[in-house]
Amino acid sequence: MIADLTMDQNAPEVRGVNVDPQTRCAHFHKPVDIIAVKMKCCGVYYACKDCHVALADHEIEVWPQTEWGKKAILCGACGSELTIGSYLACGYHCPVCKAEFNPLCQHHYRYYFALYARI
Numbered sequence: 001m002i003a004d005l006t007m008d009q010n011a012p013e014v015r016g017v018n019v020d021p022q023t024r025c026a027h028f029h030k031p032v033d034i035i036a037v038k039m040k041c042c043g044v045y046y047a048c049k050d051c052h053v054a055l056a057d058h059e060i061e062v063w064p065q066t067e068w069g070k071k072a073i074l075c076g077a078c079g080s081e082l083t084i085g086s087y088l089a090c091g092y093h094c095p096v097c098k099a100e101f102n103p104l105c106q107h108h109y110r111y112y113f114a115l116y117a118r119i
């Protein structure tokens, strides 16, 4: 099942496979898996990179460090959009609502953010 989701009138659309109201998806669905990432390639929030693979028709582009001031992380708990820089510095807690994020996400940063890309 493929679901699009709108958390409230102001929250951006999040795409993914079996996305729930806090942006968990078929691939990452622990209680702490509550962030979505706006993809550099298409400007659309996806629940995870695997959802992008499943639903988009193009390759993921990683965010260059020069663009880490842009808001590209969505907290699924409160709907706040965080800049990439503030997300990476937040210590795995939403700076707005204090919800816990999954620390294991750091192992996937390289799929989204250029500094962590393997060359």
Ligand SMILES: [Zn+2]
Pocket (backbone or CB within 6 Å): 039, 040, 041, 042, 043, 052, 056, 058, 059, 060, 061
């Ligand atoms: Zn894309």
Ligand SMILES: [Zn+2]
Pocket (backbone or CB within 6 Å): 016, 017, 025, 026, 027, 028, 047, 048, 049, 050, 051, 052
């Ligand atoms: Zn997913």
Ligand SMILES: [Zn+2]
Pocket (backbone or CB within 6 Å): 075, 076, 077, 078, 079, 080, 094, 095, 096, 097, 098, 099
């Ligand atoms: Zn939050």
